[in-house]
Amino acid sequence: xxxxxxxxxxxxxxxxxxxxxxxxxxxxxxxxxxxxxxxxxxxxxxxxxxxxxxxxxxxxxxxxxxxxxxxxxxxxxxxxxxxxxxxxxxxxxxxxxxxxxxxxxxxxxxxxxxxxxxxxxxxxxxxxxxxxxxxxxxxxxxxxxxxxxxxxxxxxxxxxxxxxxxxxxxxxxxxxxxxxxxxxxxxxxxxxxxxxxxxxxxxxxxxxxxxxxxxxxxxxxxxxxxxxxxxxxxxxxxxxxxxxxxxxxxxxxxxxxxxxxxxxxxxxxxxxxxxxxxxxxxxxxxxxxxxxxxxxxxxxxxxxxxxxxxxxxxxxxxxxxxxxxxxxxxxxxxxxxxxxxxxxxxxxxxxxxxxxxxxxxxxxxxxxxxxxxxxxxxxxxxxxxxxxxxxxxxxxxxxxxxxxxxxxxxxxxxxxxxxxxxxxxxxxxxxxxxxxxxxxxxxxxxxxxxxxxxxxxxxxxxxx
Ligand SMILES: [Zn+2]
Numbered sequence: 001x002x003x004x005x006x007x008x009x010x011x012x013x014x015x016x017x018x019x020x021x022x023x024x025x026x027x028x029x030x031x032x033x034x035x036x037x038x039x040x041x042x043x044x045x046x047x048x049x050x051x052x053x054x055x056x057x058x059x060x061x062x063x064x065x066x067x068x069x070x071x072x073x074x075x076x077x078x079x080x081x082x083x084x085x086x087x088x089x090x091x092x093x094x095x096x097x098x099x100x101x102x103x104x105x106x107x108x109x110x111x112x113x114x115x116x117x118x119x120x121x122x123x124x125x126x127x128x129x130x131x132x133x134x135x136x137x138x139x140x141x142x143x144x145x146x147x148x149x150x151x152x153x154x155x156x157x158x159x160x161x162x163x164x165x166x167x168x169x170x171x172x173x174x175x176x177x178x179x180x181x182x183x184x185x186x187x188x189x190x191x192x193x194x195x196x197x198x199x200x201x202x203x204x205x206x207x208x209x210x211x212x213x214x215x216x217x218x219x220x221x222x223x224x225x226x227x228x229x230x231x232x233x234x235x236x237x238x239x240x241x242x243x244x245x246x247x248x249x250x251x252x253x254x255x256x257x258x259x260x261x262x263x264x265x266x267x268x269x270x271x272x273x274x275x276x277x278x279x280x281x282x283x284x285x286x287x288x289x290x291x292x293x294x295x296x297x298x299x300x301x302x303x304x305x306x307x308x309x310x311x312x313x314x315x316x317x318x319x320x321x322x323x324x325x326x327x328x329x330x331x332x333x334x335x336x337x338x339x340x341x342x343x344x345x346x347x348x349x350x351x352x353x354x355x356x357x358x359x360x361x362x363x364x365x366x367x368x369x370x371x372x373x374x375x376x377x378x379x380x381x382x383x384x385x386x387x388x389x390x391x392x393x394x395x396x397x398x399x400x401x402x403x404x405x406x407x408x409x410x411x412x413x414x415x416x417x418x419x420x421x422x423x424x425x426x427x428x429x430x431x432x433x434x435x436x437x438x439x440x441x442x443x444x445x446x447x448x449x450x451x452x453x454x455x456x457x458x459x460x461x462x463x464x
Contacts, residue, residue, distance in 0.1 A: 001043050006036055008048025010386050011362050013371035021053055023392040026434035031388055048396050054366050055384050056090025056393035057347045058373035061240055061314030064094055065114055069337045071325045073318045075413050078448055081120040083411040085439050087344035088428035090393035091383055093124040100130050104139040119451030121433050126150040132167035141178045147455025149378050150181045155222040156189035172233035179458035183238045186222035187290055196334055207283030210333040211274045211291035219290050220246025227254045227261050236260035241316045243269040243290040245300040252309045263310045265301050267349045268340055284326040285416050287336045302359055312372040315342035319414035341414045345405055351426035378456030392435040401427040
């Protein structure tokens with residue numbers, strides 16, 4: 001099967017050009033002008049005049065079917081990856097979970113079973129380590145060899161995912177020798193639990209207080225602590241979902257002195273704020289951790305994205321229905337399942353808020369949505385680039401199309417949108433996964449199981 005995408009503006013992270021893209025089978029066979037004359041017979045020609053042709057988005061932070069607080073994130077691998085495809089994302093990296101007292105292997109096998117045969121797009125896994133011990137540290141080496149090359153630890157959620165400094169340090173030491181990367185959810189969960197209990201004792205139980213008690217300085221403190229531990233261990237470290245100026249300043253300072261420390265942020269921290277957590281229990285729709293911050297943190301995050309102190313944007317997609325699952329937290333914000341839907345909206349929100357608003361170039365948009373995620377997570381050369389030999393994960397993107405985000409039209413399996421009624425400019429028009437058209441004309445035309453597991457390479461060389 002040969003497909004020619006003709007007359008588009010090919011946007012890569014390093015440059016853009018007017019060019020045709022020839023796809024042969026699952027990969028890109030040629031790139032250049034006038035390919036229609038030299039390509040020979042093709043099965044299909046797609047006219048991309050006036051459109052961008054970009055590498056499909058890569059969302060390195062999703063939680064399909066995640067068990068949390070007595071319920072499960074609503075999107076399955078089937079519904080969540082389909083929604084991702086509609087939004088121009090053609091790869092996710094999801095988090096497999098090690099349960100306390102169980103092996104990494106058991107957790108990873110369980111996540112493989114959930115995903116296999118169900119995904120619309122390619123997928124990889126990171127591993128959440130809930131139990132750092134001699135056996136799980138040994139298991140890390142094997143997982144790196146299987147293409148599960150990152151391990152997430154938490155300084156938050158005492159009693160659930162929380163790791164103490166010793167556990168984090170041991171995991172960092174191990175990653176320094178096996179080539180894996182440690183990902184950190186950095187908030188001081190022990191201190192947060194103290195403030196949260198004090199708030200509830202005073203009767204401050206609304207969702208708004210979820211945002212109040214998780215101080216920005218608690219994120220800054222944990223970020224600083226783990227950076228110092230990583231320096232001591234001689235290992236790189238990557239911070240997930242950075243939300244607070246306090247943490248970003250710490251990361252910048254570390255990078256300025258040459259420490260291989262990296263970070264991502266998420267659309268909710270760039271576009272939403274603490275105010276969204278107000279309005280009574282409606283605020284439960286916006287409960288995630290770290291929480292939404294006062295609006296004045298947003299520009300610090302944008303500045304860090306422009307300066308490359310933050311390297312990319314993921315979603316932390318973890319949806320719970322408002323009319324059912326979020327109600328678990330009526331009367332106590334601590335019981336609201338943490339997480340927001342977002343996997344479908346990321347590429348458009350960043351195009352609108354970033355490129356259209358003049359904060360970043362379209363090339364930087366491709367960098368933070370696709371190229372940096374590929375490079376930093378062991379997919380360089382295969383994903384994140386429109387180039388000969390790369391997988392034909394491509395999006396024909398209309399940069400001028402105006403549309404309104406709404407739960408009534410989105411494809412995520414969740415009963416609300418955090419961006420309800422927001423008008424954005426830019427939309428995915430046609431989406432290909434490894435050469436196959438899977439979204440076209442507003443319809444899903446792929447099949448469940450198109451997506452394959454990605455065995456990722458160690459990204460150490462690309463990280464530093
Ligand atoms: Zn997460």
